[in-house]
Amino acid sequence: MRQSRYLLKKIGWALLTVLIVILLNFFLFRILPGDPARAGIRDPRLTQDAVAAIRERFGLDKPVINCFESLNPVKFGSCGVNPLDTQLFIYVGNLLQGELGISYHTNRPVLDMLKEQLWNTVLLIGAAQILAIFFGMGLGILAAWRARTTIDYTALLASLTFWSLPTFWLGIILLFWGSNQFGLPTGGKATPGGNFATVWQEWADVGRHLLLPTLTYTIVFLGEYMLIMRSTLLDVLSEDYILTAKAKGLRTVQILKDHALQNAMLPMVTIIALNLGFTVAGAIQIETVFSWPGLGGAIFEAVGRKDYPMLQGAFLLIAVSVIFANLIADLLYSYLDPRVQAG
Amino acid sequence: MRTIKRDAPILLEVNNLSTDFLVAGQEPAHALVDINFRLREGEVLGIVGESGCGKTTLMLSLMRLLPANGRITSGQINFMNNDLLDLSEREMGDVRWKNIAMIFQGAMNALNPVHTVGRQIAEAIIQHNYITDKKAVTDRVVELLELVGIGAERKDQYPHQYSGGMRQRAMIAMALACNPQVVIADEPTTALDVMIQAQILELLGTLRDKLGLSILFVTHDLGVVAEMCDTVLVMYGGVTAEYANVDTIFNAPQHPYTQELLRAFPDLTKPMEKLISIPGYPPRLNALPAGCRFAPRCPHAFGRCHVEAPPLHGVQDRHFASCHLVEPESNISPETPEFPGKSNEL
């Protein structure tokens, strides 16, 4: 009962946030200076008619919202536009049908482009995050358990080093090393013009391309996870209830498993959720270094080209991912710590 | 007052137990020095003394649960024909809770917030194979909770849904889970308000009578000692000041520290008497006085007290005090194997 109320409340808030983000996102690209049509297609030879045609194609000839043309307050109330024929209404209506508009640059539906890039990004960062979480937490647990021993100090030093390495620098070093020593591909997602007999071989090729960027990303995040796991676990291990568990005759492994880890997971869940949410934004540095065709690189390019529909779609996707990741974190909290629902 | 089972078999015998705390860049701090006591079946031994005198350290030493920088440097803890200090960590794990259970000072956080109370009690039962059948474990949990006055329906609640007093009662239920021979209660009521304190003490008293528990009862409160305990160990700065049965402690205290403690304790039969507190502070472990640790605060201290630490004298049968002023009936040093045992009995 209380559980489902908590759940509903959290989902309600998430939906409300998404709604606000949609509106903000919509207006953000309408307040940005310059006419998107002109900015996007910078060509002085364009005739007035051609510009009008382009504006019409992208729906920019319609008023932004009813009686709020161009967001100019002076004009407020001066127009008698059909509210169903405004940019906002059309935008929201399209969104509901899964339409994110057409890219100024490629003339392809933004949704299709985002899907492709998102998948690439999730492939790269998903793999790296799973590895980083697994090894980072493992190392953190080991270090906390063996606190103030050589194992602890070694792990601590390694993690601090990893954590402070500049991402692009590490990426370049690994790229040199990997391609020199092991002949790994230097960039891209697949061997260009590759001809593969089976799906498996094609996947193996993608795997080889994934190796170095994944390794870079794993190392970068491993340090952070290890440090947080170690310090929260050390805090938990000094709690009174751990002494109770010892007094009950539980063995060390049982104490870690049944009494320490779940309690130490709360801060981890927060960090992981935040990282996963922003993951969708793509690891711009890594995707650039390894020419990985992911979302991060795409956003970077879209900014340069003032491809507003693409950016608008990408921003929405990122915002929704962050909100979604936070929702998942909230729900995990209530599962991990029964006190969360009470509060 | 109930009769002391004078000749009940000895359950737990602590001989010359000493514990140090290692502090980086300092001499080891001698937190316990040559502690001796015996706990008989069904006996409640009160451990009293000001804050910081080593009561918790003594209890944790018995359980071998000292913090990482604590070291037991000498002594024996004889329990059921074993010296607990000789056991492997694994064997000691089996003794914990099954034979010696502990109720902690910080009651509020002694239960894990993320597990239900019932699960935490069941965990102790299952750990020691006290009961293996699943259904029977649940029955036992319910029985234990009811024993301490908590309704069965609350077993699936989390500690934060319990009041402070209920948590402490749940801890007591948990301590009794495997029917231990000895229960250590380290200031079980400190964090609770007066009404709840009274309830918990009454509960412990009932359980003591009903189950015939042997209890090591750590407290500041001499009133509680008078009510609960058969024997009393008065500690001061990590050493034994006085060790005797409860009547002797209240009626014929020999050590000046015990006398001062009693003077500082309000006697309700004489309401007009002024409340006295002992001037000064207990010694810090890294700045111990030479000689008797109590000498700087002792109203009767004389020259020898400041240079020579007094040994534990036998005053009478089963009455010991470490003070130069005490006229020993016979010179029994703690080293005597018989201390404080048979040959000395009336």
Ligand SMILES: Nc1ncnc2c1ncn2[C@@H]1O[C@H](COP(=O)(O)OP(=O)(O)OP(=O)(O)O)[C@@H](O)[C@H]1O
């Ligand atoms: N981990 C530690 N490292 C160093 N010194 C310690 C440590 N734990 C306790 N001590 C010291 O040992 C002495 C005894 O502490 P202990 O907690 O046993 O006192 P106590 O009698 O239980 O006090 P209280 O009545 O306040 O609970 C104190 O002087 C304390 O400062």
Ligand SMILES: [Mg+2]
């Ligand atoms: Mg204490």
